[in-house]
Amino acid sequence: MIQPERMVRTFIELAQIDSLSRQEGAVAERLAGDLKALDGNVRVDDAAAKVGGDTGNVIGFFPGTLPAEPILLSAHMDTVVPGRGIRPVRETDRVRSDGTTILGGDDKSGIAIVLEVLRVLKERKIPHRSIEVVFTICEEAGLVGAKHLDVGSLKSRHGLVLDSCPADSLFTRGPAADKLAFVVRGLAAHAGVSPEEGINAIQVAAEAIARMRLGRIDAETTANLGLIEGGSAVNIIPDRVVVHGEARSHDESKLAAQSSHMAECFREAARAHRVTKDGQDVHATVEATIDRDYPRMNLGEDAPVVKWVMAAATRLGLGIRCEKTGGGCDANILNGHGLNIANLGTGMREIHTVNEYLILKEFNQTARVVLEVVSAA
Ligand SMILES: [Zn+2]
Numbered sequence: 001m002i003q004p005e006r007m008v009r010t011f012i013e014l015a016q017i018d019s020l021s022r023q024e025g026a027v028a029e030r031l032a033g034d035l036k037a038l039d040g041n042v043r044v045d046d047a048a049a050k051v052g053g054d055t056g057n058v059i060g061f062f063p064g065t066l067p068a069e070p071i072l073l074s075a076h077m078d079t080v081v082p083g084r085g086i087r088p089v090r091e092t093d094r095v096r097s098d099g100t101t102i103l104g105g106d107d108k109s110g111i112a113i114v115l116e117v118l119r120v121l122k123e124r125k126i127p128h129r130s131i132e133v134v135f136t137i138c139e140e141a142g143l144v145g146a147k148h149l150d151v152g153s154l155k156s157r158h159g160l161v162l163d164s165c166p167a168d169s170l171f172t173r174g175p176a177a178d179k180l181a182f183v184v185r186g187l188a189a190h191a192g193v194s195p196e197e198g199i200n201a202i203q204v205a206a207e208a209i210a211r212m213r214l215g216r217i218d219a220e221t222t223a224n225l226g227l228i229e230g231g232s233a234v235n236i237i238p239d240r241v242v243v244h245g246e247a248r249s250h251d252e253s254k255l256a257a258q259s260s261h262m263a264e265c266f267r268e269a270a271r272a273h274r275v276t277k278d279g280q281d282v283h284a285t286v287e288a289t290i291d292r293d294y295p296r297m298n299l300g301e302d303a304p305v306v307k308w309v310m311a312a313a314t315r316l317g318l319g320i321r322c323e324k325t326g327g328g329c330d331a332n333i334l335n336g337h338g339l340n341i342a343n344l345g346t347g348m349r350e351i352h353t354v355n356e357y358l359i360l361k362e363f364n365q366t367a368r369v370v371l372e373v374v375s376a377a
Contacts, residue, residue, distance in 0.1 A: 001120050002367045008360065011112035012088045012095065015104045021078040021141035022053035028077060031111065031135055035060035038118045040133065047137060047148035057136045057145050061155065062118065064130035069304065071374055072132045072159025072341065073117075074330060075110030076139030080352050096357035103356035105348035110162030111135060113346060113367045120371060128374045132156045139163070139330055143294055146333035157339055158305040160370065161331040164345045167362035167369075170309055171343040173324035174332055175220070175248035176296035178259045182266045183287040184208075184230075187275060188239035198237030199273045202230055204284045205241045208269035212262055221249035222326060223258050248326065250296060263288035294328050295336030303340045312372035318365060320344075344369070 019027040028044065035042045040060035047056040058077070064070065079086075080102055087098045097103040114133055121128050132155055137145035164171050184205045189198030205228070214223050223245065230241030245262065249255035266286040274283035299306055301322060313320040322342075331341040347362025 001124060002116055002364060002371060003120070004360065004364045006119070007112050007116040007363070007367060008090065008095065010115055011108055011358070011363070012090065014108040014111055015086050015088045018084050018086070019077050019079055019104075020081065020083050021138045022051060024077040024137045025054035028055035028058050028135070028137070031077070032058050034115055035118075035133060038062070038122055040118070045150060047145055050148045051138050051141070051144050053137055055137060057134060057149055060133040062131040062133070065127045066129050068129035069158060070130035070132055070156040071305070072134060072154065072156040072339070073114045073370065074134040074136060074159060074161045074341070075114060075163055076107045076136045076145065076330060077111065078138055078140050079104040079106065079108070080140050082354065093361065094357045094359050097354060099354055101354060102352065103358060105346070105356055105358040106351040107139065107163045109346040109348050109358050109363055113162055113363070113370055116367050117371045117374065121375065126375050130155065131374055132159070136330055143328065143330055143333050146330040151334065151337040151339065154339075158303070159334070159339065159341045160305060160309070160373070161329055161334070161341055161343045162346050162366065162370070163329050164325065164343045165348050165351070166345040167347050167365045168318070168320050169323045169345045170306065170320050171325045172297070172299040172301070172303070172306055172322045173250060174297035174328060175250045175326060176252060176255055176332075177246055177248040177293040177328055178255060179291045179293040180245045180247065180259060180262060181289040182243045182263070184241045184243070184266065184270065185285045186237065186239045186273065187277065187282055189237045191235045191237050195237060197275060197277055199239070199275055199282065199284045201238045201241040201284065204269045204273050205230070205243055205266070207272070208266040209243070211268070212265045213258070217258055218254065220251050221247070221254045221258055223247040223262065246293065248328070250298070250324065252296070259290045263290065294332040297332045297335045299335070299340055299342055303342070305340055305342050308373045309342065309344065309369060312369050312376065315376065316368055316372055318369065320369070
């Protein structure tokens with residue numbers, strides 16, 4: 001019943017509408033119109049002002065005709081760079097970018113699936129559970145569209161985010177993440193004339209980083225330092241370095257331990273650097289900021305939405321497995337608010353690169369699964 005050709009056309013149209021984070025206005029307007037035309041009760045929330053963007057999240061409600069729990073179906077409207085002037089190339093088994101930009105299958109493949117399912121339900125008058133569509137902004141900018149969503153106003157407690165790669169993977173577990181910032185302060189001095197009066201903040205940071213556990217910490221935990229800035233000239237001992245990083249874990253206590261380990265490495269390095277200036281003892285300092293970026297996702301195999309997807313897959317003769325991911329997505333935020341949301345793959349591949357493509361067989365499969373989930377309650 002899914003019309004694969006129509007769904008690919010929709011996808012290609014959506015991919016051609018530029019929608020970098022905070023600039024999703026054009027695609028949001030198109031989608032709000034599409035959802036209204038499909039008889040949805042549509043609104044755009046007030047997240048635009050909160051994120052400094054040109055539109056809020058698009059939310060559509062489609063009252064059901066089956067006595068079953070409503071389901072939330074979500075995908076994000078924004079894409080990463082390079083994402084302007086995308087020219088999708090259609091091949092027999094896939095759609096790819098022309099190699100100069102990303103494709104935006106992440107996550108317009110998810111959006112196209114939701115629209116196709118709604119179209120089939122309407123034209124075939126298929127009985128279905130209530131469907132709440134949430135097309136978010138700024139997922140790629142730190143899940144901030146979902147963070148500003150008024151979750152209390154949503155009618156559904158269970159749902160699917162369509163925002164991952166293989167169609168046979170249902171992601172039910174994902175790590176919580178901390179965002180880390182370390183400001184190291186030393187003491188500026190002339191590097192040639194009076195180096196003994198300075199404290200080199202770059203050196204302090206280097207010593208801290210050298211003793212830090214980073215990368216894959218254990219099966220559930222990862223850590224990274226990804227940005228560093230500091231110093232002003234080669235003949236000045238630098239008095240300030242800022243280092244940004246992250247830590248992620250499926251286990252809250254391991255995450256807390258890793259984040260504080262990273263902060264402690266900086267503090268220890270700072271303690272080892274001191275000079276006496278004008279009779280005063282001056283030492284390096286570190287200001288460590290640890291902020292929770294997003295909560296973990298941890299659905300049991302008995303969560304309703306997991307059962308719905310597994311039952312649908314069985315009826316369709318498909319194999320779908322529950323998996324864990326090391327990434328974060330809007331589902332983390334929604335689960336943090338007490339909803340039960342899993343992330344189903346759409347067939348996108350090599351996302352966030354100019355080699356991105358969408359496997360049409362998988363794209364169609366996920367549309368069939370979603371249609372089965374919403375219509376067979
Ligand atoms: Zn995505």
